[in-house]
Amino acid sequence: MGVLTSEAVVLRTWPVGEADLIVSFFTRDYGRVKGLAKSALKSRKRFGGALEPMTMVRAWFAERPRQDLVRLDQLEIVRSPLSAPVDAVRMAVLSLYAELLDQALPEHDPQETVFRLLVAVLEHTTAEQPWMPLTYFQLWMTRLMGLLPDITRCTACGEALQAGEARFNLMSDGLFCALHGGAGASPLSADSWMLAQRMLRQPVAAFATEPWTRRRGQDLRRYTLQTLERHLERRLRSAEALARL
Numbered sequence: 001m002g003v004l005t006s007e008a009v010v011l012r013t014w015p016v017g018e019a020d021l022i023v024s025f026f027t028r029d030y031g032r033v034k035g036l037a038k039s040a041l042k043s044r045k046r047f048g049g050a051l052e053p054m055t056m057v058r059a060w061f062a063e064r065p066r067q068d069l070v071r072l073d074q075l076e077i078v079r080s081p082l083s084a085p086v087d088a089v090r091m092a093v094l095s096l097y098a099e100l101l102d103q104a105l106p107e108h109d110p111q112e113t114v115f116r117l118l119v120a121v122l123e124h125t126t127a128e129q130p131w132m133p134l135t136y137f138q139l140w141m142t143r144l145m146g147l148l149p150d151i152t153r154c155t156a157c158g159e160a161l162q163a164g165e166a167r168f169n170l171m172s173d174g175l176f177c178a179l180h181g182g183a184g185a186s187p188l189s190a191d192s193w194m195l196a197q198r199m200l201r202q203p204v205a206a207f208a209t210e211p212w213t214r215r216r217g218q219d220l221r222r223y224t225l226q227t228l229e230r231h232l233e234r235r236l237r238s239a240e241a242l243a244r245l
Helices: 088-104 114-124 129-142 190-198 220-232 236-243
Strands: 004-016 021-028 031-037 056-062 072-078
Touching: 004 031, 004 072, 004 114, 021 056, 021 114, 021 129, 031 129, 031 220, 088 129, 088 220, 088 236, 114 129, 129 220, 190 220
Parallel strands: 031 072
Antiparallel strands: 004 021, 004 056, 021 031, 056 072
16 A cells, blocks of 8 residues: 555654654544654654654555554654643643543544544643643543433433532443432532533633633543543543642
């Protein structure tokens, strides 16, 4: 097969031997792909700074007969996360995007909607405002993975929920009324419940001018993270690092 090209976002890299790298990258046209970047640690001519996680690139690669890894020929930077101010929180948020996508997406399965979601949140993930796009990303990933039942109704009884009534628990998808939340259920604040409904209807740009502290949407992020980690059957190390900051 000839050389393929696509818009892509670099997710992570692993060293192989003295000079090569395995690169996991999420393409618009071909889904998540793993490729071998020969001599990437010795020569920066073909890749330069394009191998930083969450770098948007134009990728050129080719499938190899009887090989799981594609041959990664070239990456051309479209937008680098290092072109904007960097702090520990922003880098941890970008790492969470990368880790979640690398774990959740099957290989070679185009996910156009997820790709567009990622591009949108990357544009708004700044050192000044990391929490809003993270909240939006986790909520929409939960929905796009089919893990988010109707949040306006109790998953158990189907009754309409009211602001301040919604509950979630560690072992079940969806939200519950006070009667069916179960032992140890956590409340979802009225603000977060209404915020989630707005986020499922509006683009991320609609929230860019709103004030966002770390506390805003914190319980919504905890709810979606618990859901995602339960279905991935693993803890996200980047989320643990973010919580420690």
